[in-house]
Amino acid sequence: MAEAAKSRSEAPAALPTWSDEIYRVLKDAGIRQVAMVPDAGHSRLIRSFEADPETRVVTLTTEEEGVAMLAGAWLGGERGVLLLQSSGVGNCINMLSLPVICHMPLLMIVTMRGDWGEFNPWQIPMGQGTRPSLEAIGVIVNKVDEPDLVASTVQGAANLAFNTWKPVAVLIGQRVLGAKNFKELARK
Amino acid sequence: MTNPNALLHRRDVVNELLRDRADLLVIAGLGAPNWDVSAAGDHPNNFPLWGAMGAAAMIGLGLALAQHKRKVLVITGDGEMLMNIGSLASIGVEAPNNLTIAVLDNERFGETGMQKTPTASGVDLAAIATACGIRTSRIVRTMAEVTELRGLAHAGRGTAFAQIKINPEALVFVMPPADGVILTTRFRQSVLGDEALFN
Numbered sequence: 001m002a003e004a005a006k007s008r009s010e011a012p013a014a015l016p017t018w019s020d021e022i023y024r025v026l027k028d029a030g031i032r033q034v035a036m037v038p039d040a041g042h043s044r045l046i047r048s049f050e051a052d053p054e055t056r057v058v059t060l061t062t063e064e065e066g067v068a069m070l071a072g073a074w075l076g077g078e079r080g081v082l083l084l085q086s087s088g089v090g091n092c093i094n095m096l097s098l099p100v101i102c103h104m105p106l107l108m109i110v111t112m113r114g115d116w117g118e119f120n121p122w123q124i125p126m127g128q129g130t131r132p133s134l135e136a137i138g139v140i141v142n143k144v145d146e147p148d149l150v151a152s153t154v155q156g157a158a159n160l161a162f163n164t165w166k167p168v169a170v171l172i173g174q175r176v177l178g179a180k181n182f183k184e185l186a187r188k
Numbered sequence: 189m190t191n192p193n194a195l196l197h198r199r200d201v202v203n204e205l206l207r208d209r210a211d212l213l214v215i216a217g218l219g220a221p222n223w224d225v226s227a228a229g230d231h232p233n234n235f236p237l238w239g240a241m242g243a244a245a246m247i248g249l250g251l252a253l254a255q256h257k258r259k260v261l262v263i264t265g266d267g268e269m270l271m272n273i274g275s276l277a278s279i280g281v282e283a284p285n286n287l288t289i290a291v292l293d294n295e296r297f298g299e300t301g302m303q304k305t306p307t308a309s310g311v312d313l314a315a316i317a318t319a320c321g322i323r324t325s326r327i328v329r330t331m332a333e334v335t336e337l338r339g340l341a342h343a344g345r346g347t348a349f350a351q352i353k354i355n356p357e358a359l360v361f362v363m364p365p366a367d368g369v370i371l372t373t374r375f376r377q378s379v380l381g382d383e384a385l386f387n
Binding site: 032060066 | 237239241242243244245252253274275277371
């Protein structure tokens with residue numbers, strides 16, 4: 001379902017300078033481990049980390065693995081970030097018990113689907129459920145819908161996570177990412 | 189050894205794996221593996237799980253990558269491993285030298301009434317680990333093999349996986365602290381020093 005959509009979607013055509021900005025913000029925050037299930041919205045950021053010899057990028061089979069992996073990183077004194085699509089948030093819920101109950105920092109950067117301008121009805125349930133499910137399990141949620149505010153939102157979330165030992169999710173809205181329309185692609 | 193076909197006892201296995209543990213870092217999966225590791229002796233370098241089923245192996249990976257000079261041993265159950273069996277693919281790709289995963293396989297969901305897990309029907313976790321690229325992967329049936337596994341875990345010369353066939357016995361619970369903040373803080377203090385308390 002969501003996975004098929006993920007693999008078929010392409011990176012947005014416009015240069016997302018916010019990607020480069022949050023790469024710098026995450027480097028300044030001391031991020032060493034990047035756990036991710038790819039999303040088109042994260043592709044530029046993933047390429048930046050893959051080109052960075054100081055960062056270990058780990059591809060997961062399901063997003064909840066990343067929650068556990070970054071708990072291990074914290075136990076060993078390293079900071080990490082989890083990159084995922086909103087559909088993957090649903091895969092994480094019980095695993096988030098771990099950072100919540102252990103007061104461990106966790107920084108999640110979530111690219112939204114099922115949000116502004118979505119064309120795929122199957123993305124709606126989890127997209128609309130992303131914030132309430134994260135808040136229900138005890139994750140602090142910051143949503144950003146303006147490209148100019150992405151970097152400062154991630155910076156604030158990183159400070160919150162690592163200074164107060166909380167799981168924090170930044171939701172990057174489809175207004176920032178650009179909504180895609182596969183129906184137009186299918187006509188070509 | 190009186191009966192070479194007898195199933196191993198889980199606490200004998202864990203006591204042997206943790207014998208002279210030195211600075212080994214141990215992640216214990218929820219349920220009986222947690223109680224087994226705690227029965228071998230509460231230790232600040234243990235991180236025993238009380239929930240988050242499916243977390244153990246991946247906590248081990250993140251820890252092994254962060255602490256590449258230390259040896260990390262994950263001790264978990266067959267049900268817990270099966271819940272995130274895909275993590276063996278993630279771990280097989282990263283393949284840190286200092287990570288060993290020991291699955292205590294009683295072929296049962298022990299905490300919930302001893303219902304059978306897929307391993308009772310022949311699902312071969314060691315073969316799955318091999319197929320995921322973990323080359324040192326085996327089924328363990330004897331204490332001599334457990335001792336060999338202990339050697340691998342302490343040497344840290346490659347990611348290792350073992351599916352240890354054990355008796356489905358229900359033993360008395362031996363519990364570590366349940367407070368996740370205590371477990372996290374004392375582990376970090378032990379591994380990272382007092383500095384960990386300040387950041």
